[in-house]
Amino acid sequence: MDTNANATKTAKKKKKASSTKPANSTLKILRFFLVPVLCIIALYVGVLIGYVALGGESASDVLNVQTWKHLIDLIFADR
Template sequence: MNENNKPADKLTRIQNRKEPPAKTGSDGDNQKPARRKTARWRIVIRWMIPLFLLLALLGGMTVGYVVIGKQSLSEVFEWKTWQHVIDLVFAP
């Protein structure tokens, strides 16, 4: 039998092979930090969407009352103004 074909030689070659590099995140760690960042972004987005909707509602009410309705800006933030609007919209 030829020395190059010995089973022990094959085993040694297999053990000495370089393993493929492990997948790493952007900072060189395993993928767990990347998942953690993704989870953080999901939390941030879940809070940002309702916040943006609330800001859009307040901005739209303000623009509608001041620009379209030609009323003063100080009246926008008074409860009695919006109570009057609600009474007009939902009047029987």
């Protein structure tokens, strides 16, 4: 009786382990791509809030290259 219960537990563990392998790999892939994308979105939202809400400038200037060149020139002017 005890042997039958152990065999059933082992079969359930094998079935559970085999069903979670694709799920684990899918989660790893999602984390690999999702985390950087969410970081980029957070960076953009932070820059947008800082530039528009605090700076009082237009939102279209956030992605303008000249804006960032000017900012870098201001930061590194005396170096």
